[in-house]
Amino acid sequence: MCAMLLADLGATVLRIDRAQPVEQGNHRPLKFDFRLRNRGSIALDLKNPAAVELVLSLVGDADALMEGFRPGVTERLGLGPDVCLARNPKLVYGRMTGWGQSGPLASAVGHDINYIAITGALDAIGRAGQPPTPPLNLLGDYAGGALYLGLGLLAAIIEARQSGKGQVVDAAIVDGTASLMSSIYGLHAAGMQSLERGTNLTDSGAFFYDSYQCSDNRWVAIGPIEGRFRTALLKALAIDSDELGDQKDKANWPKARAIIAQRFRARTRDEWCALLEGTDACVSPVLTMEEAPKHKHLQARQTFIEIDGMVQPAPAPRFSRTVPDQPTPPREVNRENTEAALAAWMTPAEIAALRAAGTLS
Secondary structure, three states, X not given: OHHHHHHHOOOOOEEEEEOOOOOOOOOOOHHHOHHXXXXXXXXXXXXXXXXXXXXXXXXXXXXXXXXXXXOOHHHHHOOOHHHHHHHOOOOXXXXXXXXXXXXXXOOOOOOHHHHHHHOOOHHHOOOOOOOOOOOOOHHHHHHHHHHHHHHHHHHHHHHHXXXXXXXXXXXXXXXXXXXXXXXXXXXXXXOOOOOOOXXXXXXXXXXXXXXXXXXXXXXXXXXXXOHHHHHHHHHHOOOOHHXXXXXXXXXXXXXXXXXHHHHHOOOOHHHHHHHHOOOOOOEEEOOOOOOHHHOHXXXXXXXXXXXXXXXXXXXXXXXXXXXXXXXXXXXOOOHHHHHHHHOOOOOHHHHHHXXXXXXXX
């Protein structure tokens, strides 16, 4: 995911695949793995010294390398930070793990749910009286992991261009997720965020920050946290604010929720959105992944694009001057694509020599 983000923004990224692929979770046909778009791949057996030497030659011309093995694996392969930085002193060496390069769990296996569990994030997500709810694998893997690795790499590359010295970026998903929780930890320290999930301002506890079911069983999401925006919502719903009682008093929240829920069940989702979307009431439709690309706002911004017949999220963020090219679809690792992937790094004669030596299949 981090490699996709960087490639989407214009980086030339080369993926080193295993010569013999291993089983992965959520395996899908290549064209549906949008994370692998916009870059070339080559397959290497890194137990072959010639393949290791090839990677080191590529490292010599690179701004950064990123790896996602358990701690110590790249060292055993002969591609650890010391070796790579000796080849390229300005290299930024990004290490993506769940637990980090140090600590008692550093060598343990895990997945997103494990990493967000120990940071306090998972316990805080869910409705009152219900178990903690995994937020897909967005919070740990992609926000706490991919985004923080990308940020760390770019910051270190900028610093290396000033100092002439590279370094290691230890991007642990537990660290990134904890960092994302900074505001919530601050609210808890101030006595404003209860440990009882589903009772707080933004965790479905507040009647004015939640989703409501409509007459067609679809949903709308409302978020009028500020009083003036709640006033706009209640006016549009024809609800007298006095009927709800003191809206700052949590004791009145269940009653207010019941009144608003009853009102939303009187019309369909699209009827409510025709009335309220884009107003100060802070109301939006809860769209499925099939519906979202068709939303008028997302269409106007081209938030979703089509690549090789596959509708998928567009690169983000946007740039006023250095607009990246349209991403290319994921590519099979074959002779033609391998040569194309390496073309930015070496000459045709060098590629031919590697193939003749058996380093490239």
